[in-house]
Amino acid sequence: MMINGTVALGDLIGLGHNHSSFPALRLESRSLVTSATMFAVGVLGNLIAIVVLCVSKKEQKETTFYTLVCGMAITDLLGTCFTSPVVIATYVSSRWPGGALLCHFFSFSMLFFGSAGVSILCAMAVERYLAINHAYFYSKHIDRTMARFALLVTYLANIVLCVMPSFGFGRHVRHFPGTWCFLDWRAADALGACYSFLYGGVMLLLIAVTVLCNLAVCRSLVGMNQRTGRVRTELCEQSGSRRRFPRLPSVTSAAEIQMFWLLVFMTIVFLVCSIPLVVRKTVHCKP
Template identity: 50%
Template sequence: MALEAVLAIPVLMFAVGVVGNVTAIAVLSRTKRERKESAFYTLVCGLAVTDLLGTCLASPITIATVLQSPWPEALCEFHSFLLLFFGVAGLSIICTMSAERYLAISHPYTYKRWAVDQHVARWCLFAIYAGNVLFCCLPLLGFSRSIRQPPYTWCFIDWRSRIPLHVFYSFLYAGISSLLILVTIACNVALCWTLLVMRQRIGKLVPRASIKKHWRERSSGVEIQMMLLLIVTSLVVLVCSTPLVVRIFVNQRWLVNDWDADLQAIRFASVNPILDPWVYILLRRTVFHKVLSLSKRVMRGRAKSILPAGPRPTAQYLMEKNCATPLVLSTELLGRVYLDDTPSTTGAISHVEEKE
């Protein structure tokens, strides 16, 4: 295979990862002040910085080793450490973000009592970095060893070793990664369920049709955005992280030699920091509302195209022409009043009649 073809994939992944994460950090820097002071914003910043560092540190080593084949042992150990650390660190931050959102929405009183803010989020990031550095340094202390993996362009732990301590570390790393994935999915599913339950309860507890309509208009977009973000997050975590975890379990348990599957798994894991900024930053509220309004316009245009031809009601015609008369306005007000089940209906009707 030509050298240009071998270099194409790592160079492309490096360029897209750097551009995406730099764009994400630039977008975050322009966020409003009240959002910057939130715990979620701090965790998103930590994720963007982590992904950028991982891309800038790991990808150049891969590109350099393709150009010059010999691997110094220290460089191989360092590359293996980078893949281990940034893989589990990204999962840890994503899991923390999901847990923070679940706690804020499902248990707001506990969230307020614990005073979860940007300072707590910074301590969480510090704990994640410190804990993962110690955990990923264990191979240097003899818990495992780093070897070159075919096609000898990357280094990783020896996941086919028969040494008990090495086997233990492989299963420990895969088990912790699996736990982070499961907790992330569980928090996302629980949060979606909480939002659905909240929507149903508000619809039952609030009798006024105008209030219910106002709440739906204000919250439906936020709910859809939140659920879309969580679903995409879950898919990214599953698609990018699961193959490598599965390969660790399979290689260490059955000692198979499927080099192509190993290479594809590490490439999928490397795509994770490339997709994260687009999921967490570019799917922010402003972009989402623009896409949502555009889709509503398209759907409205389709609905108008399938309406039967014929005379339109006078009220609808006047509303479309922006020339609503007092009669139309009174009809709208009376319609809202009659939908009201509260004891103040009679007073509201008399008030409308006086205006007419």
């Protein structure tokens, strides 16, 4: 999502190389087209998602899940707008358009919007898990106010986590081919290595919780479907008739199931875009 829309595919090929300066950038024009296309698609897609959420039914807009979805769309939109233009400007001018300050801002944006996106996705997975597996607790304690509070806590916690390199816990560097900045995951100093492990560990933990919650919800939905099928079969056998029976009430509504599958799709897309960068960064860290 955000990471995928910021750095072109050609840039990711050289993830293992980082340099503090790139005096002579030799950038391919097709990479500029790729970055510009990703930027346009990212902005347009998130704007469409926000508009759809705004014009959706009132009962949908008031749900906790849609509040989190809206937060995800806004976060991804801001991440794309804060980073992609810098990449495009670098391709156009064939040089880094700013100094160390811009590199620090770019790297912070990559860190913050990447971890914030995964955090919101994790919150959505936990919300679906509670709604399906612990419906009574969910109805008593989870609402839009809780969702907004969760978003606020998510942003504040990720700001604290991602601003640490700016105070010496880690180092921002430009990465091959010189169009983007991120952590120096080959940092030899103890603080830099520890922060890389910290950030990568937090991301992997959030991803693990998201996947586990989704698997738990899948298992619950399958179990509910099987139990409903058995009840219908027993009713048919007891009546001795093959006539069609009224639909039995379900624990989960169709809207809740649609929310879950939307979450699964978003999880797959986000993980495909973020896991390669997180894993490669963690593997290259040196304590």
